[in-house]
Amino acid sequence: MSLTLTPNFSEPGKRYFRAFSPGDDFYEMLIDAHRDLDDEKSAMLNAQLILLLANHIGDLSVLREALARAREGAV
Amino acid sequence: MLKTYTYPKFAYVQPQEQKERVARRYPVVIVGAGPVGLAAAIDCRLHGIPVVLLDEDDTVSIGSRGVCYAKRALEILDRLGVGERVVQKGVSWNVGRTFFHEEEVFNFNLLPEPDHKRPGMINLQQYYLEQYLVERCVELGVDLRWKNRVVSVQRMSDQVRLTIETPDGTYGIEADWLIAADGAKSPIRKLMGLEVEGKIFHDRFLIADVVMKADFPAERWFWFHPPFHPGQSVLLHKQADNVWRIDFQLGWDADPEAEKKPEKVIPRIKAMLGDEREFELEWVSVYTFQCRRMQEFRHGRVLFVGDAAHQVSPFGARGANSGIQDADNLIWKLKLVMDGKAPEKLLDTYSSERVAAADENLMNSTRSTDFITPKSNTSRLFRNAVLTLAEHHAFGRALVNSGRLSVPAFLVESPLNTADEDEFAGRMVPGAPMDDAPVGLEDGGKGWLLDQIGGQGFQLLYFTDVAERLGDKLERLRELTVDAVPVEPVVVSEKAGRLDGARVLHDLMHLVAKRYDAREGSVYLLRPDQHVVARWRRFDAHKVRAAVARATCNI
Numbered sequence: 164m165s166l167t168l169t170p171n172f173s174e175p176g177k178r179y180f181r182a183f184s185p186g187d188d189f190y191e192m193l194i195d196a197h198r199d200l201d202d203e204k205s206a207m208l209n210a211q212l213i214l215l216l217a218n219h220i221g222d223l224s225v226l227r228e229a230l231a232r233a234r235e236g237a238v
Numbered sequence: 239m240l241k242t243y244t245y246p247k248f249a250y251v252q253p254q255e256q257k258e259r260v261a262r263r264y265p266v267v268i269v270g271a272g273p274v275g276l277a278a279a280i281d282c283r284l285h286g287i288p289v290v291l292l293d294e295d296d297t298v299s300i301g302s303r304g305v306c307y308a309k310r311a312l313e314i315l316d317r318l319g320v321g322e323r324v325v326q327k328g329v330s331w332n333v334g335r336t337f338f339h340e341e342e343v344f345n346f347n348l349l350p351e352p353d354h355k356r357p358g359m360i361n362l363q364q365y366y367l368e369q370y371l372v373e374r375c376v377e378l379g380v381d382l383r384w385k386n387r388v389v390s391v392q393r394m395s396d397q398v399r400l401t402i403e404t405p406d407g408t409y410g411i412e413a414d415w416l417i418a419a420d421g422a423k424s425p426i427r428k429l430m431g432l433e434v435e436g437k438i439f440h441d442r443f444l445i446a447d448v449v450m451k452a453d454f455p456a457e458r459w460f461w462f463h464p465p466f467h468p469g470q471s472v473l474l475h476k477q478a479d480n481v482w483r484i485d486f487q488l489g490w491d492a493d494p495e496a497e498k499k500p501e502k503v504i505p506r507i508k509a510m511l512g513d514e515r516e517f518e519l520e521w522v523s524v525y526t527f528q529c530r531r532m533q534e535f536r537h538g539r540v541l542f543v544g545d546a547a548h549q550v551s552p553f554g555a556r557g558a559n560s561g562i563q564d565a566d567n568l569i570w571k572l573k574l575v576m577d578g579k580a581p582e583k584l585l586d587t588y589s590s591e592r593v594a595a596a597d598e599n600l601m602n603s604t605r606s607t608d609f610i611t612p613k614s615n616t617s618r619l620f621r622n623a624v625l626t627l628a629e630h631h632a633f634g635r636a637l638v639n640s641g642r643l644s645v646p647a648f649l650v651e652s653p654l655n656t657a658d659e660d661e662f663a664g665r666m667v668p669g670a671p672m673d674d675a676p677v678g679l680e681d682g683g684k685g686w687l688l689d690q691i692g693g694q695g696f697q698l699l700y701f702t703d704v705a706e707r708l709g710d711k712l713e714r715l716r717e718l719t720v721d722a723v724p725v726e727p728v729v730v731s732e733k734a735g736r737l738d739g740a741r742v743l744h745d746l747m748h749l750v751a752k753r754y755d756a757r758e759g760s761v762y763l764l765r766p767d768q769h770v771v772a773r774w775r776r777f778d779a780h781k782v783r784a785a786v787a788r789a790t791c792n793i
């Protein structure tokens with residue numbers, strides 16, 4: 164498995180008629196999860212979210228690639 | 239006064255009944271000659287309904303408002319008879335560029351699926367659209383009354399009474415049905431004590447229309463956080479007559495009066511375009527916006543359409559585009575009810591279907607707004623992270639939301655649909671707005687499916703390889719044309735052909751069959767507003783009649 168970099172959002176059983184919908188659904192969920200949190204709490208949420216998702220992915224080679232890409236864009 | 243456009247001044251004529259001091263009764267009265275009221279009036283005339291259209295003003299939309307008209311609105315405008323003028327005068331564009339800081343992060347090409355008549359979007363100043371619609375209304379004999387302001391509304395069980403103010407005083411009018419197309423501030427809504435709920439966005443935008451002979455291509459440029467306007471967003475769009483529309487996000491604390499002054503606006507534009515480029519200011523305004531809608535769009539004999547019923551932020555151009563679709567949804571239903579061929583309940587589905595569409599529009603424009611103008615540090619951080627990823631990764635580009643193209647709603651939850659009992663692939667499900675495709679006409683010419691379909695009544699597409707081999711099926715198809723709610727059979731044939739008693743469309747490029755996943759004998763039942771309402775793998779007149787009954791609330 165390598166890191167998926169093409170659009171990949173969907174929900175089982177849900178039919179999308181527009182390509183932008185599933186990604187926009189996700190983005191709204193993400194921003195909503197942070198509603199009314201101060202910066203410190205938001206950072207805590209983000210950290211936990213990364214850990215949860217990392218464990219779900221599991222494959223260290225994928226995670227290594229994701230970490231490298233994310234670092235590239237940050238520095 | 240604009241440099242590139244002269245506002246027409248439509249003549250006020252004192253209404254006959256005001257002179258005679260008698261209240262007359264009309265089947266349909268529309269209040270508001272904006273794009274939506276005008277579209278509704280034209281559609282009424284095309285259905286043979288006499289219509290009075292009242293507007294408090296005597297010209298078209300002043301200043302810079304709507305710019306982008308999307309494919310579905312253009313298809314409806316085609317049916318109303320002004321699509322070609324709008325497209326001819328408008329600017330077609332396909333390429334959009336997105337900038338973050340100084341850099342172009344990515345560009346996209348809207349270039350839609352080929353072999354559709356209309357493009358995804360064209361740009362045109364709203365006053366042109368309204369002018370063309372007014373001219374079409376005049377051509378069709380709409381009773382247009384300028385400088386007629388509605389000042390009171392009285393609802394009775396079988397009619398609505400209006401008091402109207404003109405330069406000659408007041409007079410009364412009675413309407414079987416009232417269509418309220420009186421805009422975002424809707425006096426009718428207020429006079430009826432109805433609420434409209436939603437939220438105000440705490441942001442201000444500066445709109446500047448400038449005339450320049452720019453050698454920029456006709457593209458949409460969107461900047462997030464550009465060096466010439468740090469911390470905010472900027473949008474550049476081309477309109478007709480070399481007028482360019484620039485939108486600057488200002489933030490909530492900006493002083494709208496100060497920001498409108500040329501000494502403030504001109505340096506902003508110079509910072510953006512560079513000092514050497516020549517331009518003239520055509521129009522400047524500062525606006526805020528709201529996302530809100532009424533609970534119900536039908537209140538007895540009063541039907542709310544357009545901005546009066548729902549208001550969205552301009553990101554993604556959904557105001558006029560969705561209002562025109564309201565009219566498209568409403569008028570055929572109203573006609574059936576007026577003719578006694580459907581119960582009034584059918585009009586409740588105007589409300590439920592267009593409420594669902596409005597919610598989708600509100601959701602999409604709210605999401606764009608939240609992306610473009612993040613409301614918290616975290617939201618801004620994610621936005622900037624998406625823009626950074628977008629430079630290298632397709633998934634990041636897909637998440638960049640600088641306004642989604644305005645597209646019609648799939649009315650999949652509508653009670654008018656008959657659920658599929660046969661298997662079909664693709665997206666032309668019951669409730670889907672129809673996909674276009676090229677077709678060959680009987681005279682050998684080339685046309686478009688959506689120009690051949692829709693408007694007056696229900697239609698049944700019958701797919702076959704060779705039209706002439708329909709045999710006795712043709713007879714049974716033709717029997718549908720004399721039902722109380724008639725259905726016109728239209729044969730879509732893989733080979734060119736002709737039939738006595740049914741129109742044949744030649745599926746020139748096999749794209750109709752492909753887009754509708756049709757095989758020999760497949761049938762599609764279509765609403766007058768070009769939505770699929772039922773489909774089967776084989777024709778059964780009983781099933782078609784039951785589906786028509788369902789689609790007209792006659793069950």
Ligand SMILES: Cc1cc2nc3c(=O)[nH]c(=O)nc-3n(C[C@H](O)[C@H](O)[C@H](O)COP(=O)(O)OP(=O)(O)OC[C@H]3O[C@@H](n4cnc5c(N)ncnc54)[C@H](O)[C@@H]3O)c2cc1C
Nearest residue numbers: 270272273274294304305306388421544545555557558559
């Ligand atoms: C900055 C900006 C950009 C926009 N961009 C786009 C875009 O790109 N694409 C898009 O589709 N939409 C866009 N819109 C939205 C679009 O302008 C509106 O959605 C559209 O004008 C709504 O049409 P309407 O007919 O419902 O109402 P209006 O155009 O507001 O018309 C209402 C009419 O009712 C009349 N009226 C009001 N009260 C009375 C009364 N008491 N008696 C008689 N007549 C009355 C008024 O004179 C007016 O003519 C934009 C809007 C803004 C502000």
